[in-house]
Amino acid sequence: MNKTTKLGEEFKINLIKYSFSLFAVLLIGSLLIMAQGENPITAVSSIFVGAFGSKVNFGNTLHWMAPCMLVGTAALIAFRSGVMNLGLEGQIYFGALAAGLAGYMVELPPIIHPLFCIVVGGIAGMLWALLPAILRLFFNISEVISTLILNYIAILLAELFTILLMKFEKNMSVTNIATTKILDSARLLVLIKGTNATSALIIAAVILVVVYLVYKYTVVGYELKQVGQNLKFAKIGGVNASRVFISIFLISGFIAGICGATETIGVNYKFISRFSANLGWDGVMITRVAANSPGGVAVVSFIWAAFKAGAMHMERNTVLNRYVINLLQAIFVLFISIDYKMLYTNYKERKFIKSQSLKERD
Amino acid sequence: MSFDYILETRDICKNFGKLAANDRISLKIKRNTIHSIVGENGAGKSTLMNILTNIHKADSGEILINGKEVKFKSTIDAARQGIGMVYQEFMLMKGFTSFENIIVGFEEKKGIAIDFKESRKKVERICDEYHFPLPLDTLIDDLPVSVLQQIEIVKVLYRGAEIIILDEPTSSLTPQGIRGLFSAIRALRDLGKTVLFITHKLKEVFEISDEISVLRDGKLIGTYQPSDVNPQKLANLMVGREVILKANKxxxxxxxxxxxxxxxxxxxxxxxxxxxxxxxxxxxxxxxxxxxxxxxxxxxxxxxxxxxxxxxxxxxxxxxxxxxxxxxxxxxxxxxIGYVPQDRIGSGCNVNGTIWENCIMGYHKARGFDPPWLLNYKQAHDFSRKVVEDFDVKIQTIEDRVGSLSGGNIQKLIVGREFSQQNxxxxxxxxxxxxxxxxxxxxxxxxxxxxxxxxxxxxxxxxxxxxxxxxxxxxxxxxxxxxxxxxxxxxxxxxxxxxxxxxxxxx
CATH class of the missing domain: 3.40.50.300 (P-loop containing nucleotide triphosphate hydrolases)
Known part of the structure; x- marks a missing residue:
């Protein structure tokens, strides 16, 4: 009995959490949309059509799903073990740049070439992630700060490298800063013609499945979970916390780097400075909503991708700006992050105290 | 206005769950004395002090100051009524000077601005009067523990405390520091303050107290004159609980x-x-x-x-x-070598994990699986079931969360885990x-x-x-x-x- 009631309560709190957040966001969203003189239903249906209305539209959704899943997995690995890697954006940039260079500087047969680019991108992201890990372990600098700052450094550094490499003029406009186009052999396979839905999706899915299997069936996965839930307990149990910390950073950075690489060799076919519209932060939000579960990351990535594809369509067909969707997504994450369980217990406690003091008065 | 007792508690009760931390404590503190409160850990000393400073609310009972019943609205209110507490862990902010730490929250004001001049005068007056030669402009980061303690004392005096509670004040001091503290405490008494001295060190009690109250298991055992008791008797009063359990060793x-x-x-x-x-x-x-x-x-x-x-x-x-x-x-x-840490919840187990996840911690590497990297569910579950059965841990299934178990069952689980590995x-x-x-x-x-x-x-x-x-x-x-x-x-x-x-x- 004990177990069912316990599970039941957890389930209830989760249900309340997600449905309340959804309801709140729908309400706020409707008000926001109406304030701009648009009908909320028109906006929603426009998003829906944009995401699923045609083969091409659906292809766009799938295209967005790949980077969402990759960066979501990268964030998952970090947050599940309590490591605050907020530097995904920077790691994406280094991965993207490295893959872009590997795409035109090296000549390799097809299939092998894109895989090579992806591994190079992953390693670049990993090396960039090594920096905050070292800062934390040897200089005791909180990774929250260092990863945040390193994002800006990474974006500008990638830009500087591109300028130096391509021998651009200093005063060139930012939007034109890009590397040479990659060779055709380095391109990812297009799954749906006329869209950017590529084999990146397969790579993302494979990585997510591997991560799931590692968590479920290996000793390392067991340790990673325990470290995240109670570090002291794991340390006493003989887990080498420093080694786990470094590995988490490296793996997280590796996958973020792959995310950047697939954007370069699957979508843009070159490294473009400032190409990522805050993908790194999408990853943080996706994991947050998915409550650190690999299955959840797959589902939430799909929803996130649908919104990304649909938002463009909505922008074209209504008076609304697509950033309205970003705003609502962020608000949704905020609502999800509320500790409803604590609110509930506090509420119960207060009610109890009130009834006690009433009794006293009698 | 001359009441004998500056502070009185009447039938203070406080329960934490089933545990009676304070059980009808009626304590009387004479004005202008150094009153020691002694007892073992968990005897209820801290709870009582936390009630006096309004960190906890008593379940029932009254507090009287100067013979009048008082009800505190907040901790600041308790301070305004004249009760000041110097905690064992100092509540000082690094990066600020002694002076800033003393006046914080109770600054003298000129309109909405802080009147530093007036505040400074007040602090200097207190330092002079009670002989605390404090380096007021030094950052507290650079000061030794004994000085930090003096800063805490000056802080409560600055806030107008008549009754000063010192919670285990000697635990972090050197013998010289303790001597200095004791002369400061005596000076406080001689200048009209009342000091409540919380400790479990007998030597100190006899050195400094005018009166001694003993707490045991949440109850007040009695209040004694130092001349009426000796260390042996006091220890007796403190620990001499009835033995309920015998191990038959x-x-x-x-x-x-x-x-x-x-x-x-x-x-x-x-x-x-x-x-x-x-x-x-x-x-x-x-x-x-x-x-x-x-x-x-x-x-x-x-x-x-x-x-x-x-x-x-x-x-x-x-x-x-x-x-x-x-x-x-x-x-x-x-x-x-097995280890059962004192902090069961904080380091002995992972309350969010399942029973089996908790059982195999340590075992998973030291006894290991074959191959060592693969989590062998059968082996892990078998080991967990053995722990649970051998140590009579009451659960439904080994997939239960450890957080849903009682303290006793969690402890059996941890002890079982460490004992079931041929340690x-x-x-x-x-x-x-x-x-x-x-x-x-x-x-x-x-x-x-x-x-x-x-x-x-x-x-x-x-x-x-x-x-x-x-x-x-x-x-x-x-x-x-x-x-x-x-x-x-x-x-x-x-x-x-x-x-x-x-x-x-x-x-």
């Missing part, structure tokens, strides 16, 4: 030395020496009990023994003849703290069983009765030192209690 032979600790010193992260060159050994099949008041260094001792903190150079921990002081917890597991030595802290009588008896029985089978046990406990019931040999930790306290049943509870409070048997 059978004396038995012990084997060769398993663990030999020599000159072990441990520093905490602030660089304070917490374990001061202790030496002891444990024989095969022996239960060595270490008694002592909380905070005497037990935590640091066990962490160093288990490889969680590195001891000072020159320390030696030998296990079966092998030097292990530089090893880590994984090495300890592999050496077949040779077990380090166990407070084996039965806060669990029900049935579980206590069960764990005691198991401990004696395993010792009889040749497992060595180092038991560190704050429950003197437990130490006396189970140990073949008893040592007492006091202020980072270990003192021999004889073999099983050689000394009485009162005699050991006396050593725990820093007294000596030969006085």
């Amino acid at each position: 059978a004396p038995h032979e012990v084997g060769e030395t398993v663990l030999k600790v020599d000159n072990l010193s441990v520093y905490d992260k602030d660089g304070i020496e917490r374990v001061k060159g202790v030496s002891f050994d444990i024989k095969k099949g022996e239960i060595l009990g270490i008694a002592g008041v909380a905070g005497s260094g037990q935590q640091h001792l066990s962490e160093a023994l288990y490889g969680l903190t590195r001891p000072k150079q020159g320390s030696s921990i030998e296990f079966n003849g092998e030097e292990i002081s530089r090893g880590n917890p994984l090495d300890r597991h592999k050496n077949r 040779i030595l077990l380090i166990i802290e407070d084996p039965t703290r806060g669990i029900d009588v049935g579980a206590i008896e069960y764990i005691w029985e198991k401990l004696l069983d395993f010792a009889a089978q040749g497992v060595s046990v180092l038991m560190i406990s704050h429950d003197l009765n437990e130490v006396m019931q189970l140990s073949d040999r008893i040592m007492v930790m006091y202020d980072g030192h270990l003192y021999n306290a004889g073999n099983y049943l050689e000394l009485t509870e009162e005699q050991i209690g006396l050593i725990m409070m820093g007294g000596s048997l030969h006085e």
